[in-house]
Amino acid sequence: xxxxxIIISKGSLEGVYPGLILAxxxxxxxxxxxxxxxxFGMDAINKAKYEHLKVATVGNxxxxxxxxxxxxxxxxxxxxxxxxxxxxxxxxxxxxEFVTMIADSGAKLxxxxxxxxxxxLERSNFIDEVEAIITVGDxxxxxxxxxxxxx
Amino acid sequence: MTTMTLEHTTLEVDAxxxxxxxxxxxxxxxxxxxxxxGVTMTDRHWVVCDFMRERFLSTGAAPSIRSLGKDSGVPIxxxxxxxxxxxxxxxxxxxxxxxxxxxx
Numbered sequence: 001x002x003x004x005x006i007i008i009s010k011g012s013l014e015g016v017y018p019g020l021i022l023a024x025x026x027x028x029x030x031x032x033x034x035x036x037x038x039x040f041g042m043d044a045i046n047k048a049k050y051e052h053l054k055v056a057t058v059g060n061x062x063x064x065x066x067x068x069x070x071x072x073x074x075x076x077x078x079x080x081x082x083x084x085x086x087x088x089x090x091x092x093x094x095x096x097e098f099v100t101m102i103a104d105s106g107a108k109l110x111x112x113x114x115x116x117x118x119x120x121l122e123r124s125n126f127i128d129e130v131e132a133i134i135t136v137g138d139x140x141x142x143x144x145x146x147x148x149x150x151x
Numbered sequence: 152m153t154t155m156t157l158e159h160t161t162l163e164v165d166a167x168x169x170x171x172x173x174x175x176x177x178x179x180x181x182x183x184x185x186x187x188x189g190v191t192m193t194d195r196h197w198v199v200c201d202f203m204r205e206r207f208l209s210t211g212a213a214p215s216i217r218s219l220g221k222d223s224g225v226p227i228x229x230x231x232x233x234x235x236x237x238x239x240x241x242x243x244x245x246x247x248x249x250x251x252x253x254x255x
Contacts (some may be wrong), residue, residue: 023255028216030236091215094255101217104227 003032003146005139010054010151011040011049013080016115018089019151020044020098026061027105034142036134038112041151042119045109045126054080055068077130097126102114112132157183169243169250176247188236192245196233199225203239204246205231213243213251225244 020034026033043049056062056072057079057104064090069075082083084094093101111126111133123133134142155164158179163171168177176240181200185192202223206214216228216239220227228236239251 021254024216027231028239030240076230090255091217091253093217095218099218101227104220104231105216106228106231 001147002030004030005034005036005143005146005148007036007038007148007150008041008044009024009038009051013053013083014055015151016041016044016053016095017092019149020095021092022100022149022151023102024098024123027102027107030144033102033107035107035109036112037110038115040078042111042115042121044095045111045123045130046121047127050099050127055083068142079106099127100129110139112136163251167250170247171249173204173248181245181247188241188244189239190234190245195225196245199223199230199242200227200246201235203242204248207243207246207248213239213248215253215255217255235236
């Protein structure tokens with residue numbers, strides 16, 4: 001495979017990591033990478049938010065925490081903290097470091113124009129590593145000739 | 152078992168050309184593997200390969216790309232300039248150690 005374009009559409013910790021791991025792993029194999037952040041996935045490149053992404057403890061049956069318990073104050077922070085500790089032990093970087101690492105590895109980062117408009121955001125809300133805010137059409141042109149993965 | 156002959160030495164390798172016995176490796180063999188991969192070794196390439204080899208020999212595992220970028224003295228951007236087809240993969244092959252298995 002020569003090129004992959006990965007879409008990150010969710011803003012929870014467990015929603016963002018798979019796309020980042022796929023992107024980093026592709027670069028490690030010498031594969032060209034485009035990363036397209038849309039909807040709440042944009043939180044992973046939002047300066048004010050990307051240090052504070054949390055695990056969703058409600059509506060997340062895989063976690064094994066009953067919804068009513070998952071909704072208690074501090075639950076999401078607690079589970080996030082535990083997961084971050086585990087990840088650090090496995091040498092998986094925190095989101096901000098990971099995003100920078102992936103950009104440094106030569107992957108191209110983009111924000112989705114429709115989502116940017118919907119959330120009243122602008123270029124200055126995003127980290128410097130973001131190349132541009134692009135339309136869906138731009139994305140397809142960019143992804144042409146490679147594989148597309150939606151997460 | 153697959154073998155490959157470089158610098159007049161018969162080497163045990165896996166299907167992708169990674170040395171299976173790091174003790175068979177010499178710097179000249181590393182240079183020859185690099186040449187085969189189209190890499191012209193510079194001092195900076197050697198900083199990375201030496202770091203990977205030392206780490207593997209002392210811990211039994213190749214470093215993650217994160218650790219490579221933080222601890223080798225060569226930052227991530229430069230790693231990918233030196234080894235465009237994947238720094239951890241290419242450098243470990245040149246350094247005569249098995250292919251790294253981690254996802255990060």
